Amino acid sequence: MNEIEFIDTTLRDAHQSLWGVKMSTAMAYQIAAVVDRAGYKALDIAAPAHFVFLIRHFRENPWERLRLLCEKIRKTPLSIMMLASSFVTFNPMKGPIFDLMMKRCYANGLRRIQPMDASNNMSDIDETVQYAKNAGLEVVVPLIFSITPVHTDEHFAQKARDAVAMGAHALYLKDPGGLLTPERIRTLVPAIQKNLNGLRLELHSHCTTGLAPLCYLEAVKLGVTTMHTASLPLANGSSQPSVENILKNVRRLGFWDRMDDESLKIIADYFSSAARCEGLPVGAPLEFDLWQYEHQIPGGVISNLSRQLLDIGQAHRFDEVVEESIRVRKDLGYPIMVTPFSQYVVTQATLNVLLGERYKEVIDEVIKLAMGYYGRQAGDVDQDLLDRLESLPKTKEYAHWEVPRPTIKELRGKYGLEVSDDELLLRILCQGENDIKAMHAAGPIKTYYPYPQKPLMALIKNWAVRNKPSYVYIRKGDFSLKLGKHVK
Structure with missing residues (x-):
């Protein structure tokens, strides 16, 4: 074998x-x-x-x-x-x-x-x-x-x-x-x-x-x-x-x-x-869900959508948004539901539902996707959607757009003439230098990781940073410990 x-x-x-x-x-x-x-x-x-x-x-x-x-x-x-x-x-x-x-x-x-x-x-x-x-x-x-x-x-x-x-x-x-x-x-x-x-x-x-x-x-x-x-x-x-x-x-x-x-x-x-x-989850088998085959939205995008709708008081419209995502995806020629397309589809579906009218507002990324900005999709974009998009001023901006091909010299002029190749790439990924400066300020990476060997210390650490309860009491045999928060 x-x-x-x-x-x-x-x-x-x-x-x-x-x-x-x-x-x-x-x-x-x-x-x-x-x-x-x-x-x-x-x-x-x-x-x-x-x-x-x-x-x-x-x-x-x-x-x-x-x-x-x-x-x-x-x-x-x-x-x-x-x-x-x-x-x-x-x-x-x-x-x-x-x-x-x-x-x-x-x-x-x-x-x-x-x-x-x-x-x-x-x-x-x-x-x-x-x-x-x-x-x-x-x-x-x-x-x-x-x-x-x-x-x-x-x-x-x-x-x-x-x-x-x-x-x-x-x-x-x-x-x-x-x-x-x-x-x-x-x-x-x-x-x-x-x-x-x-x-x-x-x-x-x-x-x-x-x-x-x-x-x-x-x-x-x-x-x-x-x-x-x-x-x-x-x-x-x-x-x-x-x-x-x-x-x-x-x-x-x-x-x-x-x-x-x-x-x-x-x-x-x-x-x-x-x-x-x-305090992180361990994986567990999931039950079969036929709906996943209809919407095909990745788990991370689904969880983000749920949290965001909850934050704006619209959690009850979750199912509507997911169903609308199925329709938006079809309209766009069936883009594969993977980054970044899954985010674009779900964002547009959310707008369609919350505004009460399909494509009343269209995000730039959906316009670009429909215009071929991200390459050709396997299916055809819905003609009614294309007609709607062609009436938008932004569509004309993207009609003859091409993916930029900047030289390294041009990129250095924008992100830093004196930085190393490695840092240049990081600045481009982060679209600027502020995050990189904060990274450098944090110092070298720490490689010591104690927690798997010291679960008691990890427990104390985790409870200490929580808002509730006001104290934790630990006892084993003759040993006891009461840990509370100091309030200034």
Whole structure:
């Protein structure tokens, strides 16, 4: 039987899905050496959106984070996932900026890139792919899955042919909404495999509907040998399947692997303790939800929508907004519900519902999307919507717009003539220098992470920062402690 290999998502996509990116460098650093010896094929460890969050939330330098983790991770290749058709997620930019980014990724320890276009337009990422290959990175191109009348098996087969012709080293089927079913796997995977010309196909799904573990096993039976998984505490829910579960089942099917069970247990125990100490959730299986297949909105966007409607006293209109999102998506030609398109669709749907009239106000991003600003969608934009947009003054501004291709000299003129290449890229990602200055002011990244070893101290720390109760009382045997807040 074939060997089954695993890509670990614990240090990137898994904690993004379950913890909102709240994994500090110290938390990752302390367990990194164990992750390195666990037997993974590669580690999904970085993304530009993570760079920005690290800077703004933790005041940590993401390049320094990579260099620190490379001290502990010596043999397993590190991977970055990024939009390769737009350097800044909500502000498209192409050209030399990607050449510089690929070179600095390699220089800072990354060895693999997963370059994505949100519409699966390979022509829009070809330039970045060539830059990545020239820099020495392995290029693993995603085919982003979606369920619409236009996203057929043949659609994905053609995208696979395009990726192979572009020079990808491997491909992976990326299912951000957890929409794959075992039945669709049985038709889709063979359709893609026939067009790979011998390249490896990986599978990356989320457990949003609870079916991802079953889909992984069906894919294995069909010859897919590389699976994206997370350590058990950071698996399931809106994250990936657990490595423990998939490993147990593929072994049961007779496949073999190089994974080290002892290391996997240490990793799982570590993150279970870290989650408990930090007050963060651990993943749990979700019940099947048929509605997910209708709206296809990612879990993070759904939770943000719910919170925002609650904040403005409109929580009771949640279902209306979700139903309107289905209609808006159809109007726009079925964009895949992945960043940034899912945010655009839901924002416009929210306006349509709250204002009581469809497209009474249209956000700039929807105008740009309909005008092809973000590339061609798989379906056609609704003609009535196009007619509505053509009457808007802003539409004329975007009619002949092209993605900017600034030179590095031009970017330095805007963001800093004397800064290093690494800092220039961070300033561009953050759209300015204020966050970068605050990051520098915070000093070097701390690598000591005590909490998994000292749960009592973590408990005291967590209670001390809460508004309620006014005190906490701890007693064990002859020892007792009463901790209260000091009120000035």
